[in-house]
Amino acid sequence: MAATHHSLIILGGGPAGLTAGLYAARARMDHLLIEKGAEGGQVLLTDWIDNYPGFPDGLSGFDLAEKMxxxxxxxxxxxxxxxxxxxxxxxPIKQLELDNGDQLSCDTLIICTGASPRMLGVPGEKELTGKGVSYCATCDAPFYRNMHVAVVGGGNTAVQEAAHLTKFASKVTLIHRRDELRATKVVQEKAFANEKIDYLWDTTVTGIEGNEGVESLRLLNRDGTKSSLAVEGIFVLIGVIPNNDMLPLDMLNADQGGFIPTNCETNTVIEGVFAAGDIRSKKVRQVINAAGEGATAVLAAEEYLTNLN
Ligand SMILES: Cc1cc2nc3c(=O)[nH]c(=O)nc-3n(C[C@H](O)[C@H](O)[C@H](O)COP(=O)(O)OP(=O)(O)OC[C@H]3O[C@@H](n4cnc5c(N)ncnc54)[C@H](O)[C@@H]3O)c2cc1C
Incomplete structure (x- = not known):
C-alpha cells in the first residue's frame, strides 16, 4: 500500500482536468492528476468538434484529447x-482511496470527474453514436442541415434543444413517453408555436436502425402500437448522469441531480476543495467551459495554498 501527499490533486483527466493539469504544471505546483480511463474523458466519445476555438477546420474528439x-x-x-x-x-488534509488500496492525500483537491449522457439503452444506439445518434444539440445541430431529426425527451433541455435544431433541420419530431411535456410553460409555448416541430406522445424508442448512419427509429406507443419513423438523426436528451460515486455528496452539498455547486471561482462548500467541468452544478456542459473552469480552479487552489503558508 503506497501513501503519498501532494499540494494539489486533480481528479479526472477530461478537458477540465487536463486544463487544470496544464496550469498546475506550468505553475510548478506539487500536483498529481488521477485518471481511471483514457485521458480526454467524454471528448473521446465525440466524433467531431467544431466549436472549440483555435481549430478553424474543427478536429476529431480523439485529436483534441491528444493535443490537450x-x-x-x-x-x-x-x-x-x-x-x-x-x-x-x-x-484540512484530504484523503483519497484508490481501488487497489493505495491512499493519497492532498491540501487541495480539484474534482473534475465529469458526467455521462443518459442513454436509451436500445439496440442500434451504441453502434450509431456519432453516426446520427447524438446527445448534444448545441454540439451537433449544424451537422443536420435540411434533415428530418427526432428529439427524445420532455424536459427543458429537450424542448429548448428541439427549438434550436429547427434553425438547421427541415423538421424535428419530439418523442415523449408521456402525454405532456415537463418543460416550463414558457418553453412549451415557444415550442408549440414552432411549425417545424411535431410531437409523438406516449411513445418510446425501442430501436435505432441504419447502416452507415441513422435511417429509422422503431417506436412503441403506450397502447401497444408499434411503428417506425424515418429520420436522419436522433438527439437523446433525457438527462445527464454525474460521475459522483466516490464523492461525499452531503458534505459537498450536492444538488438534486448529484452535481456539485460552486461559486464562480469554483470553490465548493469545503475549504480547499474545488470542482470544475461537467460535475459542477450548472446549465452549460461544453469543452470550452470545462477547460475554463479547470484553469480557474488551479488559480483558486494556488491562492488557497498561499494563504495556508
Ligand atoms: C457524444 C458527446 C459529444 C459531445 N460533443 C461536444 C462538442 O462537440 N463540443 C463541446 O464543447 N462539448 C461536447 N460534448 C461535451 C463535452 O465532452 C463535455 O462537456 C466535457 O468533456 C466535460 O469535460 P470534463 O473534464 O468536465 O468531464 P469528462 O470529459 O466527463 O471527463 C471526466 C474524467 O474523469 C474521469 N473520472 C471519473 N471518475 C473518476 C474516478 N473515480 N477516478 C479517476 N478518474 C475518474 C473519467 O474517466 C473522465 O476521463 C460532448 C459530449 C458527448 C458525450
Missing part, C-alpha cells in the same frame, strides 16, 4: 492511472 494531454505533458504534468473509490474531506 500533450500540451500539459510538455510542462511535465504528473499523472497516474487510478480509480478513486472514496475520499475523506472532513479535515
Amino acid at each position: 494531454a500533450a500540451q500539459a505533458k510538455r510542462f511535465d504534468l504528473h499523472s497516474m492511472f487510478g480509480n478513486v473509490i472514496s475520499m475523506d474531506l472532513s479535515a
